[in-house]
Amino acid sequence: xxxxxxxxxxxxxxxxxxxxxxxxxxxxxxxxxxxxxxxxxxxxxxxxxxxxxxxxxxxxxxxxxxxxxxxxxxxxxxxxxxxxxxxxxxxxxxxxxxxxxxxxxxxxxxxxxxxxxxxxxxxxxxxxxxxxxxxxxxxxxxxxxxxxxxxxxxxxxxxxxxxxxxxxxxxxxxxxxxxxxxxxxxxxxxxxxxxxxxxxxxxxxxxxxxxxxxxxxxxxxxxxxxxxxxxxxxxxxxxxxxxxxxxxxxxxxxxxxxxxxxxxxxxxxxxxxxxxxxxxxxxxx
Numbered sequence: 454x455x456x457x458x459x460x461x462x463x464x465x466x467x468x469x470x471x472x473x474x475x476x477x478x479x480x481x482x483x484x485x486x487x488x489x490x491x492x493x494x495x496x497x498x499x500x501x502x503x504x505x506x507x508x509x510x511x512x513x514x515x516x517x518x519x520x521x522x523x524x525x526x527x528x529x530x531x532x533x534x535x536x537x538x539x540x541x542x543x544x545x546x547x548x549x550x551x552x553x554x555x556x557x558x559x560x561x562x563x564x565x566x567x568x569x570x571x572x573x574x575x576x577x578x579x580x581x582x583x584x585x586x587x588x589x590x591x592x593x594x595x596x597x598x599x600x601x602x603x604x605x606x607x608x609x610x611x612x613x614x615x616x617x618x619x620x621x622x623x624x625x626x627x628x629x630x631x632x633x634x635x636x637x638x639x640x641x642x643x644x645x646x647x648x649x650x651x652x653x654x655x656x657x658x659x660x661x662x663x664x665x666x667x668x669x670x671x672x673x674x675x676x677x678x679x680x681x682x683x684x685x686x687x688x689x690x691x692x693x694x695x696x697x698x699x700x701x702x703x704x705x706x707x708x709x710x711x712x713x714x715x716x717x718x719x720x721x722x723x724x725x726x727x728x729x730x731x732x733x734x735x736x737x738x
Contacts, residue, residue: 472723473532475513481730482509485608485631488733492627492695493612497737500561501611507554508570508607512577514547516600519585520655529652566611573610577603593656597643601635623689630678630699637674637706638726640667645713645722671710678703698732705729 471477486505490497514536521528521537528534536543551574558567580603584594605628613620620628643650643657644667650657659667682700686693709716709725716722 469531472720472727473535475510475517477724477727478513479506479509481727482506482604482608484731484733485605486612487736488631488695488698489609489612491733491736492624492692493616495612495615498561500557504554504557504562504570505608505611507550507557508574509604511547511551511554512574512603512607514543515578515581518543518547519581520653522585523655524653529649530646533653562611563614566614569610569614573603573606593661595658596656597639597658598636600639601632604635605632623685623692626685627692627695627699630682633674633678634699634702634706635730637671637678637703638729640671641706641709642723642726644668644671645717668710675703675707675710679707694736698735701732702729705732 483502483506486502487497517532517536518540520530521533521535521540524533525537526534528537555567555571558570562570580594580599584596609628609631640658643659644664646657647659647664647667650660662670679700682696682703685696686700689696705725706729709722709729713722716725
């Protein structure tokens with residue numbers, strides 16, 4: 454009887470662990486990587502997807518550890534408390550995974566991808582260090598924007614490197630819109646987690662600018678992106694599939710903004726926010 458009860462409890466916690474361990478984010482990053490690979494006409498290599506998954510997990514886990522170190526066991530946000538509680542395991546695993554990703558990139562992805570990845574990883578590490586050092590000063594680093602920037606840069610890095618030609622205007626536009634879409638999602642997460650961030654004394658877009666301004670800002674940004682993407686679908690028919698996918702992603706984010714009371718229940722907003730980045734998997738079909 455106890456065995457069955459423990460099994461039910463474990464199964465019930467699997468979705469929570471999937472989210473806490475940033476596996477939903479990692480899945481979205483892989484979908485985004487497929488988006489860029491398809492756009493730039495490069496093969497979706499399994500070893501590249503593995504390196505991408507390991508790299509994204511490393512960055513997000515490091516970010517959660519930094520946040521967890523701030524409030525430790527008193528952290529209100531569960532993923533921060535969880536990472537602090539098992540910090541020794543995560544620190545060791547983080548180092549191993551980061552080294553494994555670097556070795557695989559060096560051996561299988563080429564020197565150019567390795568070097569660009571090292572530069573990007575260094576910038577991300579410096580940024581996280583700065584956030585940790587000035588956290589108590591009250592300075593706001595616009596974390597949500599830099600997360601979006603690193604996210605898109607990381608998922609697009611290898612396909613752009615293997616592209617071997619100058620980017621065309623629609624491709625630059627897609628990169629910028631993808632960053633803005635990821636920024637919108639990140640700001641929306643801060644919108645939903647305002648109370649928890651305030652209790653944990655964490656700076657976010659919403660705690661800095663306020664609940665009312667944040668909602669209006671995201672609404673304006675999403676409306677702008679949606680109408681822009683509708684226009685771009687017709688202006689650049691050759692890239693229609695990519696602009697259409699981004700349009701779907703922004704429409705899904707709009708649903709998240711329109712029904713806050715529904716998505717606040719059982720942290721539905723986090724599931725929805727991360728699944729928004731999964732539609733590009735259709736490009737593999």
